[in-house]
Amino acid sequence: MKIGILGLGLIGGSLGYDLRSQGHHVLGVSRRESTCERAMALGSVDVASVDMNLLAAAEVVFICTPIALIVPQLQQLIYHLPATTVVTDVGSVKAPIVKDIVPLWKNFIGGHPMAGTSDSGIEAAQHNLFVGRPYVLTPDETTPQTAMAVVEEIVRSLGANLYYCQPEQHDQAVSWISHLPVMVSASLIAACMGESDPAVLQLAQNLASSGFRDTSRVGGGNSELGLMMAQYNRQSLLSALQGYRHNLDEFINLIEQEDWVNLKSKLKSTGQARPKFVE
Amino acid sequence: MKIGILGLGLIGGSLGYDLRSQGHHVLGVSRRESTCERAMALGSVDVASVDMNLLAAAEVVFICTPIALIVPQLQQLIYHLPATTVVTDVGSVKAPIVKDIVPLWKNFIGGHPMAGTSDSGIEAAQHNLFVGRPYVLTPDETTPQTAMAVVEEIVRSLGANLYYCQPEQHDQAVSWISHLPVMVSASLIAACMGESDPAVLQLAQNLASSGFRDTSRVGGGNSELGLMMAQYNRQSLLSALQGYRHNLDEFINLIEQEDWVNLKSKLKSTGQARPKFVE
Numbered sequence: 001m002k003i004g005i006l007g008l009g010l011i012g013g014s015l016g017y018d019l020r021s022q023g024h025h026v027l028g029v030s031r032r033e034s035t036c037e038r039a040m041a042l043g044s045v046d047v048a049s050v051d052m053n054l055l056a057a058a059e060v061v062f063i064c065t066p067i068a069l070i071v072p073q074l075q076q077l078i079y080h081l082p083a084t085t086v087v088t089d090v091g092s093v094k095a096p097i098v099k100d101i102v103p104l105w106k107n108f109i110g111g112h113p114m115a116g117t118s119d120s121g122i123e124a125a126q127h128n129l130f131v132g133r134p135y136v137l138t139p140d141e142t143t144p145q146t147a148m149a150v151v152e153e154i155v156r157s158l159g160a161n162l163y164y165c166q167p168e169q170h171d172q173a174v175s176w177i178s179h180l181p182v183m184v185s186a187s188l189i190a191a192c193m194g195e196s197d198p199a200v201l202q203l204a205q206n207l208a209s210s211g212f213r214d215t216s217r218v219g220g221g222n223s224e225l226g227l228m229m230a231q232y233n234r235q236s237l238l239s240a241l242q243g244y245r246h247n248l249d250e251f252i253n254l255i256e257q258e259d260w261v262n263l264k265s266k267l268k269s270t271g272q273a274r275p276k277f278v279e
Numbered sequence: 280m281k282i283g284i285l286g287l288g289l290i291g292g293s294l295g296y297d298l299r300s301q302g303h304h305v306l307g308v309s310r311r312e313s314t315c316e317r318a319m320a321l322g323s324v325d326v327a328s329v330d331m332n333l334l335a336a337a338e339v340v341f342i343c344t345p346i347a348l349i350v351p352q353l354q355q356l357i358y359h360l361p362a363t364t365v366v367t368d369v370g371s372v373k374a375p376i377v378k379d380i381v382p383l384w385k386n387f388i389g390g391h392p393m394a395g396t397s398d399s400g401i402e403a404a405q406h407n408l409f410v411g412r413p414y415v416l417t418p419d420e421t422t423p424q425t426a427m428a429v430v431e432e433i434v435r436s437l438g439a440n441l442y443y444c445q446p447e448q449h450d451q452a453v454s455w456i457s458h459l460p461v462m463v464s465a466s467l468i469a470a471c472m473g474e475s476d477p478a479v480l481q482l483a484q485n486l487a488s489s490g491f492r493d494t495s496r497v498g499g500g501n502s503e504l505g506l507m508m509a510q511y512n513r514q515s516l517l518s519a520l521q522g523y524r525h526n527l528d529e530f531i532n533l534i535e536q537e538d539w540v541n542l543k544s545k546l547k548s549t550g551q552a553r554p555k556f557v558e
Contacts, residue, residue: 114488134486165482173482176471181494183530184467189549190530191523192455192556203444203452207413208556209393214493215460220553223546230534230542241531244470248527251462251469252520255509263509267502270468274499277471277487 002027003154004058004085006073008039008048011090011113012064013125016044018158021127027054030122038122056080060150062111063089067228071100078105086147092116092174093232094138094167102140107147110138110167112174113160120222128159135160138167175236177277179229180244183237185219186226188212281306282433283337285352287318287327290369290392291343292404295323297437300406306333309401317401335359339429342368346507350379357384365426371395371453372511373417373446381419386426389417389446391453392439407438414439417446454515456556458508459523462516464498465505467491 001024005012008030016026016039028045029052030036036048047054055061055077063070063077070089081087088111091097098110115133135155139148155162165173192212195201219226230237254263280303284291287309295305295318307324308331309315315327326333334340334356344352349368360366367390370376377389394412414434418427434441444452471491474480498505509516533542 114486134488136482136486161485163482163485165478169476169479169482172474172476172479173486176474176479176483177487177491180470181467181490183527183534184463185494186546186549187523187527187530188460188463189552189556190526190545191459191519193548193552194522194526195451195455197448197451199444200448200451200455203415203442203448204455205556206440206442207393207415207452208456209413211460211497212456213557214496215464216553216556217493218490219546220550223543223550226546227539227543231537231539234534234537238531238534240470241527241534243473244466245524245527245531247469247473248462248466248520248524251466252517252524255462255513255517255520258510258513260506260510264502264506266469267465267498267505269472270465271499271502273468273472274495277468277484277495278492 001025001060002058004029004055004061005045006052006055006061006063006077007065007069008035008044008122009064009066010120010122010124011115011129012062013039013042013044013122014115014127014129015062015064015158017125017127018130019154020044020046022157027058029054035122042122042125044122044125052077053080055085056082058085060086060088060154063087063091067091067093067097067232070097074101074104083107086150088147088151092178093229094136094170096232098138098140098167102142106142107144109143109147109151111151111155112136112138112170113155113158114178115160130155131159133160134163136163136165136170138165138170140166171233171236172239175233175240179233179237180240182218182221182226182229183241184244185216187219189216189219280304280339281337283308283334283340284324285331285334285340285342285356286344286348287314287323287401287404288343289399289401289403290394290408291341292318292321292323292401293394293406293408294341294343294437296404296406297409298433299323299325301436306337308333314401321401321404323401323404331356332359334364335361337364339365339367339433342366342370346370346372346376346511349376353380353383362386365429367426367430371457372508373415373449375511377417377419377446381421385421386423388422388426388430390430390434391415391417391449392434392437393457394439409434410438412439413442415442415444415449417444417449419445450512450515451518454512454519458512458516459519461497461500461505461508462520463523464495466498468495468498
């Protein structure tokens with residue numbers, strides 16, 4: 001099969017490795033000539049170009065650009081594609097993307113492989129990145145059965161765990177488990193920075209260990225990514241933040257009231273609930 | 280040197296291993312006969328007993344019981360000790376412990392080795408647990424120089440990184456980097472559990488990966504420990520929670536106002552601050 005990849009970063013480059021190793025012919029497009037050359041040298045694509053017309057021959061195209069570029073790039077891309085080409089994207093927010101693309105391209109299904117790493121770019125691309133990781137597809141009532149079948153087969157071949165849902169359900173789910181944690185964790189770092197006694201702040205910095213390390217990790221990450229989550233998933237993230245604030249206030253009240261029985265029971269229930277998410 | 284350990288769990292047992300391997304004679308006391316036998320069999324102590332009188336021969340005694348038992352156990356212990364015995368504890372909150380013990384025993388210095396693991400009990404004890412980990416000592420104006428010198432030398436011999444501060448400073452510092460993260464993280468789990476659409480909740484559980492895993496870890500841990508932090512460090516924890524809530528509200532406001540410039544700058548500043556705590 002001839003498969004096109006638009007955007008040769010971590011996700012696009014990793015897709016290329018796996019698809020080539022299955023015998024597909026992989027056509028890559030990047031805005032930068034140097035990235036095209038590097039992707040070919042690394043063997044992540046068979047051929048790469050800065051010219052979107054290269055993708056005219058592809059049966060399926062994966063759009064793997066940063067989220068803000070997905071729709072603008074698709075708007076250019078469609079001038080090069082026959083109507084039969086199936087298009088999918090890998091953006092981490094789905095409702096606004098799907099809403100904008102559906103009127104532009106009939107043969108489209110939204111997707112989101114949850115397989116990021118802290119690194120980015122073609123050099124960070126790796127074989128088998130998607131194995132055992134969730135990969136969400138978000139068809140709606142207009143999605144052609146054939147487009148769904150083609151993308152589903154490719155996703156399964158990557159070894160990913162496939163989930164189907166509506167774009168809005170996806171965005172709500174990731175607001176809880178991916179976007180909310182970033183704001184929760186960033187608020188922790190910001191709060192600690194606010195300690196006004198320099199001796200206590202220095203001591204806190206010296207004593208911080210694994211608990212602080214883990215809880216603060218995603219809040220100390222890429223600020224562009226955090227910003228993108230807030231911009232593209234604003235409404236779901238705000239709902240999640242309000243739910244979070246309500247629970248935080250409950251903890252504060254229990255501690256203020258010295259209601260140790262209910263504090264313990266609330267802590268116990270979070271301990272019991274966590275394995276449903278992470279095991 | 281003859282060194283006593285009262286409470287043979289993770290910390291007491293680990294202390295015993297290291298002190299014995301340095302050639303000290305280690306006397307252990309536990310409330311349970313079976314723990315005494317196990318500690319001797321494992322080689323964590325030279326001799327162990329349920330009878331506190333065993334510690335009469337010790338030059339230094341480390342109180343390594345759960346925090347709620349430190350003061351009650353010391354009240355019994357002092358009937359067995361000559362006035363020359365140096366006593367220290369390993370409780371994770373210092374101000375209330377130090378305040379209660381100082382009037383009871385002159386030769387005392389508070390301590391806190393920050394070397395927990397998720398396991399507890401004598402079976403979890405290990406050699407070299409304290410190497411490279413912070414160990415805080417909290418002398419006050421009444422602490423005898425000799426008591427300080429004796430405990431300091433032992434702490435250094437464990438390979439720990441020694442810090443001195445006032446008990447209140449310790450409690451404020453750990454409220455930021457240890458106790459606050461537990462409540463922040465537990466609130467995250469509690470909030471996610473509150474999703475009212477069962478399909479979205481199920482999807483969130485399926486999609487949760489490393490970001491949620493790390494941010495929720497300490498909030499899904501031992502509820503007894505979380506409760507203890509709130510009970511014994513209530514005032515500092517409440518101050519930290521109020522500071523946290525203020526920062527959370529700032530994030531919520533920036534997202535509500537779509538103030539992307541300041542959101543990005545706040546996320547960038549948390550990214551820059553984190554390495555001061557964890558690297």
